[in-house]
Amino acid sequence: MASSNYMFDRELGSARAIINAYSNVPLTQQPQYNTYLGSYGMSSQLPYTTTFTNFNYLGYGTGSTESIESKKVLVDLQGQVRLLKKELENRDARVLELTSMKDAYKHVHFEPDRYGSTHDLRETTIKLAAKDDRINELKKENDLIIHANYQLRLRVHELESNVNSYDSVSNKSTLAISSIQKDAKEKQDQLLELEARVRTHMEEREASERKMDVLQKKLQELFAQLSVTLEHNYGQPSAASFETVMSRIADINAENILLKGKLVKIEDTNKLLEKEAQSNRATIQQMANQLQSHVHYNINHCLQNDTIKAERDAALHDKETVKTELETVKSRLDSIQKAWQNTRSELDQRENKYSSHELHMKQLENDAVYVKSCFNAFKQQIGQMLSDGYVKVEPKEEEIKQKIQLLMQSSRERGIIITNLENQKEQLTKQLQAQIDINVLENAFTSLSDEDYEVVMKHVRELLDLDPHQESSKHDPKIETMWAVVSAFNK
Structure with missing residues (x-):
């Protein structure tokens, strides 16, 4: 019984020492040669070749999927190793409880080495996580700087387009002002022509009125002459005086015919003059209406000219303000360019740091590959150590777990047997x-x-x-x- 417990403790101690030795290898250590320790402590060549991946400008390599898969496998293996370590710790505690009273002369202890190795593993994992966080922060800062430069370029393009639009608006306003001035000159010429035509019509009207006055005077003179010639006072010319005159001049047909012809001519001319006067009045009224409409149109044009002048002044003021803003924007752009150059230099420095971090990541990936190979060798050694003359354990995780579970089950059964024997011993002693x-x-x-x-x-x-x-x-x-x-x- 004591010999079997001693052999079992020896096997568990050797397995625990191997796990602590190969699971707590520092990841930052770069091996000089790709070697591993064999089962007898001698170094032998590893069955793999290290591969290097080409990285582009942004830091994304062609072998990213392989590195991600290797990292996942490494994380899984580390979790499995932790589980095995926890199981071994529980088993060690149980074995120590069972053998603390019997094995009083045991001087070999593996606890300090195990705690030291776990502490080193935690420190290396924390450093690796901190470096990953720093790389992610640098990438985010680079993206933010690129986005800020892009926004500044868009702002500069917008300001240039605004300046071009202000220039086009000022050119359009000058063209509109020149066209309106031409229209005003044409309307003024038309007004002058209308005024000349009105003056001519007024002169013609005055001439026709003068003719009417002259004819009226001639008629009065004719009645005066008739009264003188006929020796009868007819007074003012009227219908009765005409009847008396007609009755009186019946005797003198020759003279009357001549007078009739003259009167007919005078009446025709009078009618024509009246018609001309009416037509002149109508034309004068039309000209007055046209004159009023032209005056209103001229007033509206003057108001439009004033508004256009005010808009032009405002546009010129806006142009000056835009020029001042453009100068300020140019000065800001110069300062931004200087800042951009400074940020570009900082970015170059950060890219250099990033490249150094990439090299460090490559080293870490190579270390991960080395750890994977060491873990495979460790599994082979565990398989060799767990295999005996009856059962051969392959270097696979499931078979190793099954073998360890069998060992744990056998240890539990042995513990149950020990407790039963102890109870029987107590009863027998009683x-x-x-x-x-x-x-x-x-x-x-x-x-x-x-x-x-x-x-x-x-x-x-x-x-x-x-x-x-x-x-x-x-x-x-x-x-x-x-x-x-x-x-x-x-x-």
Whole structure:
């Protein structure tokens, strides 16, 4: 039993030492040669070739999928190693509980090495995570700087387009002002022509009125002459005077015919003059209406000219403000370009740092490949160590887990057997002690009398701490020894 426990402890100790030695290798260590320790401590060439991937300008390599897969495999292997370590710790605790009282001369302890190696592994993983965070921060800062430069370029293009639009608006306003001035000149010429035509019509009207006055005077003179010639005062010319005149001039037909012809001519000319006067009045009214419409149109054009001049002044003011803004924007653009150059230099420095980080990442990937190969060698060694003459364990995780589970199950069964044996040993020791007590009492109390027997029984009760008036259970060991003593005396 002791030899089997010793062999089992030896196997578990060797497996724990191998796991602690190969699972806590620092990831930042760059090996000089691709070698690993064999089962006998000798170095041998690893069965793989290191590969290098080409990285482009942005830092994305062609072998990113392989590195991601290798990282995933490494993380899975680290989790499995942690689980195995936890199981080994539990088993160590159980074995220490079982063997702490028996193996008192054991001086080999692996706890400090294991804790030191786990501490190194945690430190390396924390450093690797910090470096990954720093790389992600640098990438984010680079993206933000590129986005800011793009927004500044868009702002410059917008300002240039606004300047071009202001220039086009000012050119259009000058063209509109020149066309409106031409229209105003044409309207002024038309107004002058209309005024000249109105003046000519007024002169013609005045001439026709003068002709009417002259004819009226001639008619009055004619009546005066008739009154003088006919020696009759007819007064002012009227219808009655005409009748009297007609009756009076009936005698003088020759002169009357001449006078009739003259009168007919005068009437025709009078009608023509009236018609001309009416037509002149109508034309004068039309010309007045046209003059009023032209005056309103001229006033509207003047107002439009004033508004256009105000808009032109505002456009010129806006142009000056835009020029000042353009100068400020140019100065800002110069400062932005300087800042951009500074940021570009900083970006170059950060790209250099990023390239150095990429080289470091390559080294870490190579270390991961090395760790993977070491882990495969470790699995082979564990398989060799767990295999025996009856069962050969392949270097696979499932078979290793199954073998370890079998070992754990066997250790649990052995622990159960040990506990059962310990319980049996305690029962046997109790029975042996009771038999020894009975034999001693039989040998000691055979020659006693009844009084001495009662005294001795009282003394036995006091020694066994039994209350004579207290009822105890039948399974109490003290009661059992007491009954054994009584049965011995009865015998």
